[in-house]
Amino acid sequence: MPADDVCDGRPENRERPAASDERPEVGAKRFRFRPAYRLLDRRDFDRVLRGGRRRALPELVVVTSAPGQRGRRRDPAEREVGLRSRIGITVGRKAGSSVERNRFKRRVREWFRRQRESLDPAVDIVVIARRPAVDLSFEELSLRLARLLASSKTQTAGMTQEKRKE
16 A cells, blocks of 8 residues: 555545545434534433333433423424434443443443334433343333333333322
């Protein structure tokens, strides 16, 4: 390989991707994982964990709640569409090494990206991993999350946070 073909890291010497590679496909934009789809604030996690419906398996705990307003970051597009489903993930150190914990979180986020459109009505979800959860394959994890979400969906239908407090 000639020396002049090697990229030395300077912007003018980097290879530019083809024009078709620069833009994502039109359909791919709707599967992005934006901050509006995440539980970002500690108050949101606390609200869901205190007032939500808890479902558990030996590997996972899923807590669901009606979407709240407190602590939400506003997205201009959100005003048009209304509330969206959001997810928060908690994996303690006991669950495994940092590599295993991060892999688990990536898998849960991917599952959420694929299922977000089908979640009706909008719901805030907190996924808590137990020790055996980090060893699940993506398919097993998807089945367990869908099962837990379906069982909590039947009980939270039509119920709001205000009704639960009374």
